Amino acid sequence: MDTPQNTALMRALAEVPGPLPTSGVVHITLPHTERFTVVGNHLAQNAALSTAAVGFAVRIQSLPQGTEVGIKALAARFPEGEKLIAAALRELEAHGYLHRTRVRLPNGRMVTRTVFCNHPEALLRPCPADASKRCPALVAAPVSAQAPAPVTAPMAAPALVTAPVPAQVPTPAPVTPHAPLPAPEALETPAPPPVTDRPVPGEPLPPAPPAPRLVPPPTAPKAPPRPLPQPRELTPGLRQAAVALLSDLRRHAPELVLSEADIERLTPATATWLERDAHPDTIRQALTTDLPQPVKYPAKFVRHRLTVLLPPPLPGAEELAPARPRTVVIPLQTCEGCERAFRSRTPSLCRDCRTACEQPAA
Template identity: 40%
Template sequence: MADQQLSAPSRVPSGIRHVNHDHRRGYVKIGNHLAQHRELSMAAIGLATHIQSLPTGSKVTIKALAERFPEGEVRIATALRELERHGYLARFQERLPTGRVVTCTVSYNNPPEMAEASRERRDPPRRPEPKPTPQPDPEPEPEPEPAAESVTPEAESEARELLARLRLRDPRLTLSERDTVRLAPAAAEWLERGLAPSAVTAALTRSLPTQTIHSPAALLAHRLRELLPPRLPDPWASDPAGPDRTVHPLRTCDGCERAFRSPTPGHCRSCAPPPTAGTATAAA
């Protein structure tokens, strides 16, 4: 008689098995985005679960959590930083009416990023419409210069030379030929109003900024527009501008050693010898 063959036992699947019962009280809900987070450590996931189960007002400082769990303060602090980085926790300081500064902690069971991702999975985004090909921005037009009032070609030519020579005063005021032509009518208006070229140059180069001048043309255009002097009254309009006053250097008198201004060294007026009779007769 043949031996009886026992049937092979049913194959038991490997892996976890769940035996779930509904909780009636004392439970907390957490999302799979937290429980199965791929970038959070187990310590951070467990700490987030514990914090979400606490009632409002509970202390969740590093020291208080270290007294509750066997992990040390360093590991708890690391886990808290992980939760902050991924949006499950926010900590900020707030000043009370008494002046005391306290640390406030906010726990998010569904961070905004996770909620947005969940909505996108539930409601797939519509197919985006093709965007129009961006056109390159046109080159900005230069700032319009003040309209010159009937400047002569001679004044405009002199103004161009004046503007070109500004770089001799300060290399930062080097202008391109295009900027020189564009600014010349405004500078010529200064010359037409009776100012000497040296006065115009002084007004344009006085009290320049100490830092780098990124746009010398814009700086000069602003000064030509804002510092333009008024026209002289009619009785003075026909008077030509006199020559610039010459300031002689200080000299030391060879006689009394007093300081005086003179184009050449020698004696001051008090120590100067009187003119001889021959010189006076020749002068007469």
């Protein structure tokens, strides 16, 4: 009663068609709807490849296009060491699954271009004419069963890559070079199909328009880096505190080991944080939290965080005080008639004097 039972697995075993084998593995195949990669048995069951090579081939095949697959990049992503990864990549390169070349970019930089083919044996096989539409990489001339060499067409055509003839095909009689030309009716251009909005059954759909490129190409010019923050006045006290904070970073994060030249270059930016009333513990936490693994360039990493995470200056007491409504005060004036004080914007008579002056006139 205390042995856990996987009821879902038992129910799936009951639904497997046919009798179950008495020994060996029993496959429960469920269709994938998302996050899956198709791997051929020519790779999964290749006895000439080691298990590590097959595993890294599957891992590289599952990565999106444009992902770094160098030795150090794979070692940072997976738990295997660099020596095992290098040996596995050499095996894949020897069997045609992987191809690495050194190319020069338009800006003069040398990079390694890595190409991974999921089925290298298919590149050596002849494919039918319609296969070039489905896979442009597998463009090959059709191999005739009667002739070991391709016959030259009468009309000029683009050069095609011809696959070698397998050794099992018997060698027939040589083909006469003067082959009969096809009838003139066969060379006529076929009439174009009618233009309709609905797809014709049995015909391939037109290619979809290319998706807009969201990521800039590698050769696109990069934006210049933001300048380091500079304090209003680098006092000796701020300089000493900034140097001590940068020198103490390796105690809290062993990856952030800075040289004396790096500390001298990053001192003004750290002093700017201190000038803006940032506590040293706050600066230290901002520089050592969520570090990438590994930190390849500690000085560039610290420079980036000092520049991007710079807090704004603290507001003053006047800026934090709530805005008060402005009260308009009317000044006091002295009446010219009775010398009584009253409030008015301009010198004049008071109310009583104005009333007394208006009554005789009425």
